[in-house]
Amino acid sequence: MDFVELPDGVEPEEVPDLGVRDYDNGDFSTYPQRQGWNLRALLDYDITAAYDSWDEASQNFGPALFGAFNGLNLDALEGRDFRSAVKAVARNMLLSVVGSFIQTWIMLGTLSVALRRPVSRDEVIEVKETIEENGEKTERSCISLRAAFAECVVNFRDHLEADSDWSADVLRSLRIGITFLDDMAKIPAPQRYCLLPRSVELSLLVLLSTIDLHQSFHSRRKLRANMYSCESLEQEMKNQRKWCPHVLYRLRALGGAQSLYYTALLPSFAVGGAHENCDEGICVAFNIDHGTYRTIHLEGCGDKNQHYICQDVRVSERDLGLMLEAGGYPLVCLEQGRLKLVRYEPGIQYVAISHVWSDGRGNPRQNALPLCQLRTIQRWVSNSAHKGTFFWIDTLCVPIKEPHRNTAIMRMAQTYEAASHVIVLSEELLMHNLPASPLQALYMIFYRGNTSQKATLPVSKPGNHFLNAK
Numbered sequence: 125m126d127f128v129e130l131p132d133g134v135e136p137e138e139v140p141d142l143g144v145r146d147y148d149n150g151d152f153s154t155y156p157q158r159q160g161w162n163l164r165a166l167l168d169y170d171i172t173a174a175y176d177s178w179d180e181a182s183q184n185f186g187p188a189l190f191g192a193f194n195g196l197n198l199d200a201l202e203g204r205d206f207r208s209a210v211k212a213v214a215r216n217m218l219l220s221v222v223g224s225f226i227q228t229w230i231m232l233g234t235l236s237v238a239l240r241r242p243v244s245r246d247e248v249i250e251v252k253e254t255i256e257e258n259g260e261k262t263e264r265s266c267i268s269l270r271a272a273f274a275e276c277v278v279n280f281r282d283h284l285e286a287d288s289d290w291s292a293d294v295l296r297s298l299r300i301g302i303t304f305l306d307d308m309a310k311i312p313a314p315q316r317y318c319l320l321p322r323s324v325e326l327s328l329l330v331l332l333s334t335i336d337l338h339q340s341f342h343s344r345r346k347l348r349a350n351m352y353s354c355e356s357l358e359q360e361m362k363n364q365r366k367w368c369p370h371v372l373y374r375l376r377a378l379g380g381a382q383s384l385y386y387t388a389l390l391p392s393f394a395v396g397g398a399h400e401n402c403d404e405g406i407c408v409a410f411n412i413d414h415g416t417y418r419t420i421h422l423e424g425c426g427d428k429n430q431h432y433i434c435q436d437v438r439v440s441e442r443d444l445g446l447m448l449e450a451g452g453y454p455l456v457c458l459e460q461g462r463l464k465l466v467r468y469e470p471g472i473q474y475v476a477i478s479h480v481w482s483d484g485r486g487n488p489r490q491n492a493l494p495l496c497q498l499r500t501i502q503r504w505v506s507n508s509a510h511k512g513t514f515f516w517i518d519t520l521c522v523p524i525k526e527p528h529r530n531t532a533i534m535r536m537a538q539t540y541e542a543a544s545h546v547i548v549l550s551e552e553l554l555m556h557n558l559p560a561s562p563l564q565a566l567y568m569i570f571y572r573g574n575t576s577q578k579a580t581l582p583v584s585k586p587g588n589h590f591l592n593a594k
C-alpha cells in the first residue's frame with residue numbers, strides 16, 4: 125500500500141502479488157466474461173460454477189500437490205498432516221486462480237482505464253527478500269503502485285477535465301469495481317479470505333477510493349458516498365477497537381476506504397467515550413447532562429477542594445440579545461480582566477473557537493467562563509496567524525434563553541464562514557504533538573467532530589505552536 129499518504133512513522137503495509145496473469149487491455153466491465161468467470165456464481169460462493177477452466181487450472185497444481193505430499197509419512201495419511209497439506213494446496217489454488225483474477229481485473233484493469241494505456245503486471249511488482257535464520261534467502265513478490273499512481277494523478281490533473289468520455293469511463297470502472305468488492309464483502313470473512321487475502325481486498329478498496337478522490341477534483345463527479353464501503357475494516361474498528369459508528373459513517377462518506385484506512389492507522393489516537401448507544405446517525409457518547417455539568421478551571425487554578433483563585437467573567441445576556449436583534453452576531457475579547465463585546469460587521473477580523481463541551485469550556489447556566497480559561501484562549505487568539513483580538517465562542521456568544529439562543533444558533537454557519545481562522549480546542553488534540561503532515565492534522569480535527577476546512581490546531585509542543593491549516 126505504498127501509493128497512499130500515511131500518518132507520520134507508519135510503514136506501508138505489504139500487499140502480495142497473487143498471480144502471473146496480465147490484464148488483457150480489453151473493456152473493463154466484460155473482462156470477467158472474457159476470462160471465463162461467472163461473477164454471480166462466485167458471489168454465491170459456488171466456486172465450481174464460477175469458472176469454466178478449472179480443469180486447465182488444476183493441471184498446474186499437480187506438481188504442487190505432489191510436492192505437498194512428498195516426504196509425508198504414508199502411515200499418517202489419515203491424520204492431520206495429510207489434511208493440512210491438502211488444505212494448504214487447495215487454499216493456494218484458490219488464491220492463485222480466484223484471488224489472482226480479482227486482483228488483475230480490479231487493480232490492473234482500473235489502472236489501465238485511469239492511465240489510458242496497458243499496465244503490465246511487471247511494472248507494479250517489487251521483489252522483496254528475507255534472510256531466514258539459517259541464512260537462506262527467500263524472495264516474495266509484492267505490489268508497488270507508487271509510480272503508476274503518481275502517473276495517474278498527473279494524467280488526471282492535465283487531461284481529465286477536457287475529456288468527458290474518459291472521465292465517464294473512469295467513473296464507470298470505479299463503480300463496477302467497488303460494487304463487486306462490496307458484494308464480495310457479503311461472503312462471510314473466513315470463506316472470503318480463502319479467495320482473496322484481507323490485505324489484497326483492502327488495497328483494492330483503498331486504490332479505488334483514492335483514484336475516485338483524485339478524479340473528482342477534476343471531473344467534479346464523485347461516486348455517491350453510500351457506494352463506499354469497507355465492511356471488513358469497519359467491523360474491525362467497531363468491534364475490536366470500539367470506534368463510534370457515527371464517526372465511521374462520516375469517515376466513509378468523506379473518502380471511503382481510504383479515509384477509514386488512514387484513520388485506523390493514526391498512532392495512539394484513542395477513541396474516548398463509550399459508543400455502545402451510538403448509531404450511524406448520531407454519537408451520544410459525549411452528551412452533556414446540563415444539570416450536573418461543571419465548567420472547568422485550568423490546572424493550577426485553585427486547590428483540591430475546588431476553591432479557585434480566579435472568578436468567572438460574564439457577558440450580559442441582554443447585550444447579546446440586542447446585538448442579535450440588530451442583525452449579525454456578538455464577538456468578544458478580554459481586556460484587563462473584562463470581556464469587551466462588539467457586534468460583527470463585515471471587515472472585522474475574528475477567530476471562531478470550536479471546542480468539545482465535555483472538556484469543560486461550556487456553561488449551560490450563564491454566558492461566562494473562568495478568567496484562567498479566558499486568558500489562555502485570548503493568548504491563543506492573539507498569537508495565532510490572525511491579526512486581531514476578537515473571538516467567538518458559543519459559551520459566551522450564544523444566549524442561554526430563547527428566542528435569542530435560536531437566532532444565534534441559526535447564524536452559526538455564517539459565524540464560522542466569516543471567521544478569519546478557526547481554533548479547534550480539544551484535550552485529546554492537545555495531548556498530541558504537531559503531526560508533520562497537514563493531512564494528519566486535518567484528520568485528527570475531523571475526528572473530533574469539526575468538519576471546517578479552516579483550522580488552527582494548538583499542540584502540546586513548548587510554546588504552544590500553532591498549525592495553520594487554512
Ligand SMILES: [Zn+2]
Pocket residue numbers: 368369370371398399402406407408409
Ligand atoms: Zn459515539
Ligand SMILES: [Zn+2]
Pocket residue numbers: 421422425426432433434435494495496497
Ligand atoms: Zn480559574
